[in-house]
Amino acid sequence: MANRRRSEGFGFFLPILGAILVMPPIVHLFDRGGTVFGLPIIFTYLFGVWLFLIVAAFALSRLLPRVDPEQRPERLERDREL
Template identity: 50%
Template sequence: MSQPEDIPRARKRRYDGAVILPIFAAMLILPPFVGLFAVPVTVFGIPLIVLWLFGQWLVLIAIARRLAHLLSHPDDE
């Protein structure tokens, strides 16, 4: 088992990002943030709140995929 000082700094930061990402994602769907987009506005016929929720979902998936790639291939910088 590797000790914390054995893990390179860049890899440790990636692990930290992987831990923080779900917490950040949960915060984005709390009422104070969602309330900002719960207005009667549409963009191309789609309510703004729907764009916000699905947009953040897609962005979070892309970030999680990138983090997973970086954590599974430590030699790729």
């Protein structure tokens, strides 16, 4: 159960981390004149962040166990009332 809560917390934190990493003050730190594999460093950084977020979301989706609807009937009833 603690592992699931940790994964859910990471799932909440992942989009926030992604938003922080693509904010202009952070991105401008990588706005240098150099290149990596022929691409400007800023593009390499942005694609690296994008790739990290995709891989992290994929790993998180594999870590979270599937929830059987019969395991959590109180949540289903609450959702029906809304």
